């Protein structure tokens with residue numbers, strides 16, 4: 001026994017263990033299963049972008065970047081935001097480059113949520129929100145999205161607001177459900193927070209992965225929301241390089257100033273050559289404007305392959321996740337079914353209940369499949385799923 005095993009630690013996150021993503025990926029490896037569980041592409045980032053990173057490394061851009069991010073990248077991001085959402089943001093004071101969306105989210109919460117503050121979280125939700133709230137002494141208030149479409153129950157949200165509500169966290173396109181917020185949702189939200197001190201943390205990492213002619217409803221499109229929002233983005237999702245961990249936070253200057261106080265001591269600055277490469281690559285808008293069509297084709301291909309299977313589904317409206325319902329196959333709990341699917345059928349997916357605060361109380365029979373995969377991977381997975 002080492003000395004540290006005798007030192008009592010009171011965990012700040014007693015409920016947190018190994019994430020289901022790690023568990024399912026390990027199980028997928030062990031069983032040689034097709035891994036549609038973790039949300040990352042199994043195809044390459046564009047070679048042109050990789051070459052740009054190598055070029056900037058060779059040119060000697062290898063030391064610390066400025067704390068808020070490389071100015072050229074922040075300028076390109078501002079141009080992109082103005083083009084897409086019609087908002088003129090100030091690169092110097094309103095954009096911060098972060099180590100992925102995760103660090104932007106953690107930094108926003110840690111800088112702006114005080115002990116005892118309530119933060120509204122719509123569930124199922126991405127798994128990094130609640131631990132970040134808890135670590136800074138905030139109180140997560142869980143509100144279930146409304147089935148079958150996983151829409152926001154605005155009446156319930158209104159009921160759950162209190163004098164202690166500091167922040168509402170939104171995510172569109174949504175992980176794990178693929179649902180997207182509509183203009184009507186944004187108007188409801190605007191109405192709800194008007195005249196309050198509530199901040200919005202808007203996780204928009206899948207902004208370019210939206211289908212069927214819908215447009216992404218960013219908080220940056222709504223001036224009344226923008227004044228109180230931190231919007232979070234991720235290049236990893238947009239340019240197929242989740243391992244590079246580069247993203248950004250966009251917020252009005254008074255919020256950005258507070259966030260940067262924390263940012264400089266959490267990470268200080270982010271990968272320099274990658275930032276220069278991204279600045280160059282963003283000059284061509286086609287590099288991100290092509291993304292909805294690219295992923296819509298993948299979604300359609302995956303769903304076409306599943307025709308005739310016993311799984312049922314509504315096509316995902318956005319993100320690179322597709323929910324498949326297995327009510328017609330089994331009445332097992334989703335965690336049990338996901339493990340059996342990996343072991344016996346050879347396909348790994350994520351049970352949706354794990355995205356809830358109390359998974360054991362969720363009795364929907366739904367799994368999340370990631371379709372950011374080569375067509376050959378999707379074909380192999382579908383072939384196995386059709387046999388069930």
Ligand SMILES: Cc1ncc(COP(=O)(O)O)c(C=O)c1O
Nearest residue numbers: 100101102126175205234236247
């Ligand atoms: C909804 C959502 N937000 C944030 C992130 C984190 O993004 P990043 O990998 O850039 O940290 C993810 C990644 O899966 C996500 O799905």
